[in-house]
Amino acid sequence: MSTATFPTQTDAAAESERSLRMYRRMVMIRRFEEHVNDLYTRALMPGLAHLYIGEEAVAVGVCEALRPDDYITSTHRGHGHCVAKGAALDRMFAELLGKEAGYCKGKGGSMHIADPATGNLGANAIVAGSAGIATGAALAAKRLGNGRVCVCFFGEGALGQGVLYEVMNMAALWKLPVVYLCENNLYNEYTHYSDTTAGDILTRATGFGLRAESVDGQDVRAVYAMAQQLVDRAREGAGPSFLMANTYRFLGHHVGDVSRDYYRSKQEEQNWKGERDPIQVLREWVVSQGFPAANLDEIQEEVRSEMEKAVAFAIAAPYPPVNQVDQDVYA
Amino acid sequence: MSTATFPTQTDAAAESERSLRMYRRMVMIRRFEEHVNDLYTRALMPGLAHLYIGEEAVAVGVCEALRPDDYITSTHRGHGHCVAKGAALDRMFAELLGKEAGYCKGKGGSMHIADPATGNLGANAIVAGSAGIATGAALAAKRLGNGRVCVCFFGEGALGQGVLYEVMNMAALWKLPVVYLCENNLYNEYTHYSDTTAGDILTRATGFGLRAESVDGQDVRAVYAMAQQLVDRAREGAGPSFLMANTYRFLGHHVGDVSRDYYRSKQEEQNWKGERDPIQVLREWVVSQGFPAANLDEIQEEVRSEMEKAVAFAIAAPYPPVNQVDQDVYA
Amino acid sequence: MPETLTATREITMGEAVREALAEEMRRDPRVFVLGEDVAEAGTAFKVLNGLVNEFGPERVLDTPISEAGFTGIAVGAAMTGMRPVVDIMFGDFIGLTMDQMVNQAAKVHYMSGGKWKVPMVMRTTLGATRRSAAQHSQSLHAWFCHIPGLKVVLPSTPYDAKGLMKSAIRDENPVVFFEDKMMFRLKGPVPADEYTIPLGVADIKREGDDVTIVATSSMVQVALGAAAMLEEYGISAEVIDPRTLWPLDEKTLIESAKKTSRVIVVDEGYGRYGATAELASVIAEGAFFDLEAPVKRIGAMHVPIPFSPPLEDATVPTEKAVFEAARVLLGKN
Amino acid sequence: MPETLTATREITMGEAVREALAEEMRRDPRVFVLGEDVAEAGTAFKVLNGLVNEFGPERVLDTPISEAGFTGIAVGAAMTGMRPVVDIMFGDFIGLTMDQMVNQAAKVHYMSGGKWKVPMVMRTTLGATRRSAAQHSQSLHAWFCHIPGLKVVLPSTPYDAKGLMKSAIRDENPVVFFEDKMMFRLKGPVPADEYTIPLGVADIKREGDDVTIVATSSMVQVALGAAAMLEEYGISAEVIDPRTLWPLDEKTLIESAKKTSRVIVVDEGYGRYGATAELASVIAEGAFFDLEAPVKRIGAMHVPIPFSPPLEDATVPTEKAVFEAARVLLGKN
Numbered sequence A, B: 001m002s003t004a005t006f007p008t009q010t011d012a013a014a015e016s017e018r019s020l021r022m023y024r025r026m027v028m029i030r031r032f033e034e035h036v037n038d039l040y041t042r043a044l045m046p047g048l049a050h051l052y053i054g055e056e057a058v059a060v061g062v063c064e065a066l067r068p069d070d071y072i073t074s075t076h077r078g079h080g081h082c083v084a085k086g087a088a089l090d091r092m093f094a095e096l097l098g099k100e101a102g103y104c105k106g107k108g109g110s111m112h113i114a115d116p117a118t119g120n121l122g123a124n125a126i127v128a129g130s131a132g133i134a135t136g137a138a139l140a141a142k143r144l145g146n147g148r149v150c151v152c153f154f155g156e157g158a159l160g161q162g163v164l165y166e167v168m169n170m171a172a173l174w175k176l177p178v179v180y181l182c183e184n185n186l187y188n189e190y191t192h193y194s195d196t197t198a199g200d201i202l203t204r205a206t207g208f209g210l211r212a213e214s215v216d217g218q219d220v221r222a223v224y225a226m227a228q229q230l231v232d233r234a235r236e237g238a239g240p241s242f243l244m245a246n247t248y249r250f251l252g253h254h255v256g257d258v259s260r261d262y263y264r265s266k267q268e269e270q271n272w273k274g275e276r277d278p279i280q281v282l283r284e285w286v287v288s289q290g291f292p293a294a295n296l297d298e299i300q301e302e303v304r305s306e307m308e309k310a311v312a313f314a315i316a317a318p319y320p321p322v323n324q325v326d327q328d329v330y331a
Numbered sequence C, D: 001m002p003e004t005l006t007a008t009r010e011i012t013m014g015e016a017v018r019e020a021l022a023e024e025m026r027r028d029p030r031v032f033v034l035g036e037d038v039a040e041a042g043t044a045f046k047v048l049n050g051l052v053n054e055f056g057p058e059r060v061l062d063t064p065i066s067e068a069g070f071t072g073i074a075v076g077a078a079m080t081g082m083r084p085v086v087d088i089m090f091g092d093f094i095g096l097t098m099d100q101m102v103n104q105a106a107k108v109h110y111m112s113g114g115k116w117k118v119p120m121v122m123r124t125t126l127g128a129t130r131r132s133a134a135q136h137s138q139s140l141h142a143w144f145c146h147i148p149g150l151k152v153v154l155p156s157t158p159y160d161a162k163g164l165m166k167s168a169i170r171d172e173n174p175v176v177f178f179e180d181k182m183m184f185r186l187k188g189p190v191p192a193d194e195y196t197i198p199l200g201v202a203d204i205k206r207e208g209d210d211v212t213i214v215a216t217s218s219m220v221q222v223a224l225g226a227a228a229m230l231e232e233y234g235i236s237a238e239v240i241d242p243r244t245l246w247p248l249d250e251k252t253l254i255e256s257a258k259k260t261s262r263v264i265v266v267d268e269g270y271g272r273y274g275a276t277a278e279l280a281s282v283i284a285e286g287a288f289f290d291l292e293a294p295v296k297r298i299g300a301m302h303v304p305i306p307f308s309p310p311l312e313d314a315t316v317p318t319e320k321a322v323f324e325a326a327r328v329l330l331g332k333n
């Protein structure tokens, strides 16, 4: 997990340390999602699973710019955000399997992981559903003067929801420390975003008084650099911003979405996977900096075994007793 | 009421004819609202009344650019729109008094006047509540190929409502013949719009892919000219637009809002009333064109007596019988 | 179901809905569908698969993720000559549309003194046990039932779904049509010939003498299952499906209650302040002096719907719960 | 009301609400109000007049006209250390907030396995007869009552309003607080000393033996008026105000029903699928064998609320209607 103590990018040692940390996080997310796919396919995981594979650089680059006590809100495609913000893998898997040891005691599942300890206000299964929550957390941070920033992750599909503009307007009026992080992976489910999004996305944000930027969402270093600017700015009281990270989900909208030809070509998928894999992009950069590839492989290995332990923990964990069903309705 | 057969502005005779027609309409609205104020103060009118005095040029200039079968949607401050679109005064007053002879048989009242005969889809007491309806009417017009255009009137307060952006996005995607007409009278009830509106209004509309313009809302000729452009454009299939008319309500948010010092100065009101009265502005122009002021006075006189008849009709009209209360719930 | 049917096939509930839409779209060019991923994707539940091929993308219109916006657009289009069918993927999302449905769609006709009409249908879903958690599992139809100006339909079989959908589309009013997500693959007999089912007529799904089970949507199958179990115990249960909660066929419910003198009402909405309360009240009002016991209400547990399978299962009314309630009611437990 | 009160003044319901807010804002710096025109204007109903002078514009925060957005902001602020009181000017506008209230506020605690809490209050209004027509007159509290995770308060006197508002603000859950627009000027005794009223405790507004009238909010005064009329006919009516519809004090309702054996439930929401159905069902379930007749429900007529005064008046339950219902129930008509 990042802490606010790292020096600036000019420090080469810190930069390579950061790169390795981000590499590890991205690999963690990738492996996590592969296990989810596997658990799902083996009918061990109930419900639906929306995988983040291909988009890892966004969550990791952004969360690298955050303090542990900063807030995030997440989406139906939220595993990556949770991992990037520092969630424990075993408790995440347990939640996905509906086990009592999960982050939400099994009550939330894949789409609702929340964790006060890592500032995770919760994934949300309503598209744009957390825009208000994120903005409110920023308002509270400002009022309480605790210096926290909130990042509101959402897919470009959320640009269809009016509530997003309502809260961006208020965030701008009140100069709230919030970054609206639009993960543009080109598709709202099975529909290309150009069929659902008129005009120009960044101009929209500018029109509501936000600083608006876009970034290559497959380049974790670029994401980090831009996110850090916007987070710093928010923390300093300069107000909200909007960052569009251009990315791509390598797999289906959810695990069951396997025949995708009717909405996008295999060629398109191949291009992204082959040329724009965020893990590969970072790996190439790291190696180009003279860092031995073996260390990266070691990271991969470490993550692999960590992950297997976490999965085993979750599989072995018990379901919540049925009498817990009416607990936690009221505080 | 306008018809589409008038020649362009270059035709001087037509232009002066149009100016007189617009003058008459503005005076009608002014007189109408004065009577409303009077009826309300005399406790003859139930409920609340939101007067349009000061903003007459907007409704009149815009509706001058519309065909009789074009649609409008209106707001809580809707009397002006209804009159401008050609509603009968007696039935309007009757509705305001809750009488059976009213446009809605007394069921709607001041905030819900609707009239298929003049293409009035209805006033709406939910801020931005008719944005969806207006856009849907434009969709139907396009599908049915009837060449109609819809103008969606709303106050700048409606810019706070997300649904407006949702439907503007769809209107732009589908190139619908709709004009979003923002009447910026500077206040959302008792709050200045700059306290509720971040960024830049026209940039917002541009960001959603709409052609965006603003116009002096006190100059009915300017409003008409700009509206005609945008309406023609919509009718030709070039898609939606957004027009902000800068205007001012001369009186309170509603009839009971008499002590306004806490949110705006008397000086501000005086400036607008003294220098930017839309009726006076047009009168000066008409006179400057060599048209005798006596004719304008005659119009005033005609409107006055027409209005008195309409009010008398409404006062004399009976309430609906109570057994009508559960009629019209279902079609 | 009518007595004489030629060429009755077994089709699924999803197919029945699709057929209804396709037939009405052929019959009436003003009918069109709009919603998220309705076209090529045929909705998240694939219920509309293929419609876009026949009718094209203008009549099977993909929208942005803007439930309030496109519901509002449907209201306006309905007022001005079209007959839109709005698709709201999950019933949980109706919260986003309440202003459009309740302050606009439901009131336009009345507020305009009967001048404007809003002939539209909102199709949406209800039902839990898909492990979809609290925001994708609710059965919120009670909200709409509360609102004058709306009609509310909850089909429980393919036959009903098709006939009721056709009536909903032809209705001159806003109609909300709730489909149980878990029943899309349920098969049942559906005539190949054209038919409609009027809104406001309950259906006796099973005749019986000892106890009346009034059940809606997903709960009809549950009630029938319970009735079968009860039969083994020598208890004869009548199962009644109101089919439309508004208009409500009070007469059929009350007559059955008078006959059996014991009534259970089962609905998958939350049990408190839900549809069961109205149904129970209507029955109590109409058959009070014939009832041997208070109407027994069974709804979803009053908790947000949990993800974990054993917890989720505990929140939904089951055959066993209905079976046991009936035995208690009859003093045979 | 407690027995021993020092320094009880007569204040209006609006003043009582304002006092509650002011006291809680003094007590707890995390409490703040947000909504449209709440600051200088003190809300459309002037209930918050002066608050901004004491607490400043950050704690009495004017918002844009964005009900969904600022309700969502309140949810997030509540989760992260603040205690927001959201002001929704007219209860008719809650349709815009349903997703935020129901899918977010109500479920955050449960979905997070009890980790996050949402201590917020939504203040809004109900009640007709202001000639405000169909979009500004509704009493839609039944929607929220249906949703697990929310609490719903409907005060009927200045005393209750103050004590319940203070409890609502201190509650760790989302609470929706409905105030009757027509009662803001109603005066009543309110102690100067600090007090709170727990949520979930009904209040017997008037004791009686022959018939129980359960009434909410605006209808409590109507019920008391009817009770006075009944008294002249020698009928002794008990008037019970549940005060909170969730949690619901079932016991008090049922005990009174058992005592009088005849019950009327009056609520200003639409009469179908509304609060009266649940209250009647709870009473029927708990006191069935003591009831002489079915619980009589009286709600608003099932029509959009009309503007025209004679029509609007016909839609709202009146003293006379309650009086007559009671006489019918007692066979004394």
Ligand SMILES: Cc1ncc(C[n+]2csc(CCOP(=O)(O)OP(=O)(O)O)c2C)c(N)n1
Pocket (backbone or CB within 6 Å): A076, A077, A125, A126, A127, A154, A155, A156, A157, A158, A185, A187, A188, A189, A253, C036, C065, C067, C089, C093, C096
């Ligand atoms: C309010 C709402 N409408 C519809 C859905 C169904 N839905 C789930 S994900 C999704 C697409 C979201 O697209 P995007 O925001 O781009 O996120 P992505 O899946 O691409 O990460 C939709 C329509 C929903 N969950 N919530």
Ligand SMILES: Cc1ncc(C[n+]2csc(CCOP(=O)(O)OP(=O)(O)O)c2C)c(N)n1
Pocket (backbone or CB within 6 Å): B076, B077, B125, B126, B127, B154, B155, B156, B157, B158, B185, B187, B188, B189, B253, D036, D065, D067, D089, D093, D096
């Ligand atoms: C959804 C909704 N929220 C709040 C209100 C209360 N309200 C009525 S008019 C108004 C201000 C509207 O301002 P604007 O849109 O600028 O129109 P104007 O009154 O200036 O013409 C408000 C907040 C409402 N009617 N609907």
Ligand SMILES: [Mg+2]
Pocket (backbone or CB within 6 Å): A155, A156, A157, A183, A184, A185, A186, A187, A188, A189
């Ligand atoms: Mg996407």
Ligand SMILES: [Mg+2]
Pocket (backbone or CB within 6 Å): B155, B156, B157, B183, B184, B185, B186, B187, B188, B189
């Ligand atoms: Mg304004």
